[in-house]
Structure formats: C-alpha cells, structure tokens
Amino acid sequence: MKIGNVTLESPFVVAPMAGMTDTAFRRLVKRQGGCGLVVTEMVSSEGLVRGIDRTLEYAEYTEEERPVAIQIFGGDPVKMAAAARIVEGLGADIVDVNMGCPVPKIAKHNAGCSLMREPEHAATVIEAMARAVKIPVTVKMRAGWNDRARNAPTLARMVEDAGAAAVSIHGRTAEQSYSGTADWDLVARVAAEVGIPVLGSGDCVEPLQVVERLQSGVSGVLVGRGVLRSPWILAQAADLAAGRRPREVGLRERGQFLLEYIELLLDERVDEAEGFRHVLMPSPAEREARGRERWVINKLRALCAWYSKGLDGGSRLRVRVNAASSVIELRDIVDEFFFDVPSAVGA
Ligand SMILES: Cc1cc2nc3c(=O)[nH]c(=O)nc-3n(C[C@H](O)[C@H](O)[C@H](O)COP(=O)(O)O)c2cc1C
The missing domain is CATH 3.20.20.70 (Aldolase class I)
Incomplete structure (x- = not known):
C-alpha cells in the first residue's frame, strides 16, 4: 500500500x-x-x-x-x-x-x-x-x-x-x-x-x-x-x-515487553546518528528533579490498565502497579507476576 x-x-x-x-x-x-x-x-x-x-x-x-x-x-x-x-x-x-x-x-x-x-x-x-x-x-x-x-x-x-x-x-x-x-x-x-x-x-x-x-x-x-x-x-x-499460524505469546514474553518498555522509557542514550534528539532521560540528578521516575511509573500504570485485561490475575497486577512508588518496585512486580520470581521489595 x-x-x-x-x-x-x-x-x-x-x-x-x-x-x-x-x-x-x-x-x-x-x-x-x-x-x-x-x-x-x-x-x-x-x-x-x-x-x-x-x-x-x-x-x-x-x-x-x-x-x-x-x-x-x-x-x-x-x-x-x-x-x-x-x-x-x-x-x-x-x-x-x-x-x-x-x-x-x-x-x-x-x-x-x-x-x-x-x-x-x-x-x-x-x-x-x-x-x-x-x-x-x-x-x-x-x-x-x-x-x-x-x-x-x-x-x-x-x-x-x-x-x-x-x-x-x-x-x-x-x-x-x-x-x-x-x-x-x-x-x-x-x-x-x-x-x-x-x-x-x-x-x-x-x-x-x-x-x-x-x-x-x-x-x-x-x-x-x-x-x-x-x-x-x-x-x-x-x-x-499470510496463511501462517499466528505466533503464540507466552506469559514471560509479556513480562519481557513491560521490562523493555521500562528500559526504553529510562533510556538516556542520545542517538546522534539519527539526526533528531531522543533524550528521553537526562542525567540521574535531572531525572529526579524532573520527576521522570514518576513519569515512568505513570506510563506503566496507564499501559497496565489495558495490558492486564484478559490476563489471569490481571486486576492484581493493576492494583500492584498502581501502588508502586519506584521503578525498582515496578520491575519487581513484573518479575513476580510474569516470571514467578519472589519480590525483593516485598521480602
Ligand atoms: C487512550 C486513547 C487515546 C487516543 N488518542 C488519539 C489521538 O491522539 N488521536 C487520534 O486520532 N485518535 C486517538 N484515539 C482514537 C484511536 O486512534 C482509535 O481510532 C480508536 O480508539 C478506535 O480504535 P480501537 O477500537 O482499535 O481502539 C485514542 C484512543 C484511545 C483509546
């Protein structure tokens, strides 16, 4: 097209x-x-x-x-x-x-x-x-x-x-x-x-x-x-x-998507070769100052409102993400929910 x-x-x-x-x-x-x-x-x-x-x-x-x-x-x-x-x-x-x-x-x-x-x-x-x-x-x-x-x-x-x-x-x-x-x-x-x-x-x-x-x-x-x-x-x-069987997506892959989303939102890389600024995250100090961590948490909350639909225990994921107060906590929640890894924050 x-x-x-x-x-x-x-x-x-x-x-x-x-x-x-x-x-x-x-x-x-x-x-x-x-x-x-x-x-x-x-x-x-x-x-x-x-x-x-x-x-x-x-x-x-x-x-x-x-x-x-x-x-x-x-x-x-x-x-x-x-x-x-x-x-x-x-x-x-x-x-x-x-x-x-x-x-x-x-x-x-x-x-x-x-x-x-x-x-x-x-x-x-x-x-x-x-x-x-x-x-x-x-x-x-x-x-x-x-x-x-x-x-x-x-x-x-x-x-x-x-x-x-x-x-x-x-x-x-x-x-x-x-x-x-x-x-x-x-x-x-x-x-x-x-x-x-x-x-x-x-x-x-x-x-x-x-x-x-x-x-x-x-x-x-x-x-x-x-x-x-x-x-x-x-x-x-x-x-x-294309007449193919649609690919299957497992729980771990779903979790990996969220982890990668967090990483990309936090990404500090400036890809100069691309000729356009991509500074999603400035220095850690500035990040704090600008409330970027809060921004990442809010982004995850917004996505999880949709992403959790149809998942077994989806409302539990939503509630936990909504209550998260740091990116570390967010990662833990994802690990626990999708990879069955015990939460360090909860421990
Ligand atoms: C959260 C949300 C934000 C949206 N923002 C825009 C937008 O910025 N511009 C736009 O043209 N449509 C926007 N839409 C409409 C969608 O592009 C789409 O046309 C609509 O949701 C119907 O498609 P769907 O049933 O596949 O969601 C938005 C829809 C949703 C759910």
Missing part, C-alpha cells in the same frame, strides 16, 4: 493514542513485526509553532519506527501549514491531522472532531497544509459529529480534493465517544467512493478481526486499544493474512 510516495510494507497500523503511543511503545510494537505504519500521539500545532519543548517531546521518534506519521491538531490553516512544515523538517514521513478528538478541551478550539462540523473550513486547513509541504498530508476523522451529521463520506471527498493523500476513519461519532460499536459499513462506503487510500479504525481486538476488516475494501486497518492489550496483534494479523 502507498500513501503518496510512502510505501507501507503492511496494511496494519498502530493507531494514534494520546498518552499511550509514545516512541518507546511504538518501537517495541514495531519490533514484533507486522506493523506498516506508526502514528504519534496528537501534537499541538500551536505548541510546535511556538517551539514548546514538551510539545516537541510528543513528536519524538526514532529511525526504526519508520515510516512514521506525526499527528497534529489545530484549526487555524496558517498555523497548521506552519506546523506541517515543522513536522516535515523533523523528517517525518507523513503529517496526519486529527479530526476525530471529541474531548471538549480540543474540540472547543475548532480542532479535533469540531472540524467535521465545518467541512469547508476543514478542507481549507488541508489545502493550506498540502501546499506547504511535500510529504503526504493525511486526515483521521470519525463517522461524524453525531448521528444527525454522519458526514465522513462528504468530508473524505472534500479533503481528497483539497490534497489529502489518505484518510483514516474511526467509525463512531464524537457524541458516541467510545460507546456503541464502530460503523464499518460507513468506512467501507467511503473506501468505495474516494480515490485515495482509506484506513478503517475501531474495535479490532483480535488478530482475526483485523484481517477480516481488511476484506471490507479498506486499504489498511488501524488498531488502537487492541495493541495496548496485546502488542503482538499486528504481527499475528500479518501471520494470518
């Missing part, structure tokens, strides 16, 4: 998820195989234009993640075009626009899913961005704002005309948030109606569902919560699509 001039080796994509799909997580998912594209957490166009450090952190990625789409949000065509130029300057393969976020904090600023309520304006934003950069501009939208305005088919055509290279559609409305189910018939309809690639999103939590959704006529499938529960889902979907 191609999005503009970018080739995706697999049609299976890690969906953007704020707070979850950071560079460490994306790298680990990519290493499992089967992943054709990763998308960053949404990044503020305003923050990029103003050069705010924290915003730039959300846009961090590493070479091994390529192809990478950086997702931005905002509603001002001039600032979105400027932000797209910054994204291009950071070396990203694709710049994606968030037209799906229903959260009032974002939507009230004329950004996120609010843009779906003003399709003409949304198309103006895409046109300004497509003129500003050479990399493909893509759009991630919902089915519509609410049931009375399920305008994804119209908006998809409009952004295609404005220069978008692909659209992704989460088949729920903003009003639905995450309730009900994603409308894949609508997604398939859009795929049949527009000339650019359409990727579908919503409710794929098993590898077989991912493969089956691909048969609905879409060019690709985005997997969100399913990846948080099982980072192997894309690799298993790729196995199924």
Whole structure:
C-alpha cells in the first residue's frame, strides 16, 4: 500500500493514542513485526509553532519506527501549514491531522472532531497544509459529529480534493465517544467512493478481526486499544493474512515487553546518528528533579490498565502497579507476576 510516495510494507497500523503511543511503545510494537505504519500521539500545532519543548517531546521518534506519521491538531490553516512544515523538517514521513478528538478541551478550539462540523473550513486547513509541504498530508476523522451529521463520506471527498493523500476513519461519532460499536459499513462506503487510500479504525481486538476488516475494501486497518492489550496483534494479523499460524505469546514474553518498555522509557542514550534528539532521560540528578521516575511509573500504570485485561490475575497486577512508588518496585512486580520470581521489595 502507498500513501503518496510512502510505501507501507503492511496494511496494519498502530493507531494514534494520546498518552499511550509514545516512541518507546511504538518501537517495541514495531519490533514484533507486522506493523506498516506508526502514528504519534496528537501534537499541538500551536505548541510546535511556538517551539514548546514538551510539545516537541510528543513528536519524538526514532529511525526504526519508520515510516512514521506525526499527528497534529489545530484549526487555524496558517498555523497548521506552519506546523506541517515543522513536522516535515523533523523528517517525518507523513503529517496526519486529527479530526476525530471529541474531548471538549480540543474540540472547543475548532480542532479535533469540531472540524467535521465545518467541512469547508476543514478542507481549507488541508489545502493550506498540502501546499506547504511535500510529504503526504493525511486526515483521521470519525463517522461524524453525531448521528444527525454522519458526514465522513462528504468530508473524505472534500479533503481528497483539497490534497489529502489518505484518510483514516474511526467509525463512531464524537457524541458516541467510545460507546456503541464502530460503523464499518460507513468506512467501507467511503473506501468505495474516494480515490485515495482509506484506513478503517475501531474495535479490532483480535488478530482475526483485523484481517477480516481488511476484506471490507479498506486499504489498511488501524488498531488502537487492541495493541495496548496485546502488542503482538499486528504481527499475528500479518501471520494470518499470510496463511501462517499466528505466533503464540507466552506469559514471560509479556513480562519481557513491560521490562523493555521500562528500559526504553529510562533510556538516556542520545542517538546522534539519527539526526533528531531522543533524550528521553537526562542525567540521574535531572531525572529526579524532573520527576521522570514518576513519569515512568505513570506510563506503566496507564499501559497496565489495558495490558492486564484478559490476563489471569490481571486486576492484581493493576492494583500492584498502581501502588508502586519506584521503578525498582515496578520491575519487581513484573518479575513476580510474569516470571514467578519472589519480590525483593516485598521480602
Ligand atoms: C487512550 C486513547 C487515546 C487516543 N488518542 C488519539 C489521538 O491522539 N488521536 C487520534 O486520532 N485518535 C486517538 N484515539 C482514537 C484511536 O486512534 C482509535 O481510532 C480508536 O480508539 C478506535 O480504535 P480501537 O477500537 O482499535 O481502539 C485514542 C484512543 C484511545 C483509546
């Protein structure tokens, strides 16, 4: 599959998820195989234009993640075009626009899913961005704002005309948030109606569902919560699509994933060869000062809320991770739960 001039080796994509799909997580998912594209957490166009450090952190990625789409949000065509130029300057393969976020904090600023309520304006934003950069501009939208305005088919055509290279559609409305189910018939309809690639999103939590959704006529499938529960889902979907038995994942491998995630979050390495700063962790003193350890703990808590689902004793893992107060304790909890190693902290 191609999005503009970018080739995706697999049609299976890690969906953007704020707070979850950071560079460490994306790298680990990519290493499992089967992943054709990763998308960053949404990044503020305003923050990029103003050069705010924290915003730039959300846009961090590493070479091994390529192809990478950086997702931005905002509603001002001039600032979105400027932000797209910054994204291009950071070396990203694709710049994606968030037209799906229903959260009032974002939507009230004329950004996120609010843009779906003003399709003409949304198309103006895409046109300004497509003129500003050479990399493909893509759009991630919902089915519509609410049931009375399920305008994804119209908006998809409009952004295609404005220069978008692909659209992704989460088949729920903003009003639905995450309730009900994603409308894949609508997604398939859009795929049949527009000339650019359409990727579908919503409710794929098993590898077989991912493969089956691909048969609905879409060019690709985005997997969100399913990846948080099982980072192997894309690799298993790729196995199924190739007629292979999906690889099995044991408890130890699941534990190893968490340990590696902790290590990557703590990583101090600066990979200068990659030409873009990847300082996830400064010196130990600074780490303390900036509360990085707390940040790592919070990251593990957020992931474990999803990751523990479906695991025997998953709620016990969740409770223990939520109570952890240091990285050492976190590692112990993982060792004990997944490797059956007695906890040093508890001893
Ligand atoms: C925790 C979380 C954060 C999300 N953040 C974003 C985001 O930043 N940008 C975006 O376009 N979609 C975001 N989404 C929506 C997902 O990309 C996806 O479209 C949606 O979850 C439906 O797919 P799923 O059923 O596979 O999770 C988020 C979803 C979740 C669960």
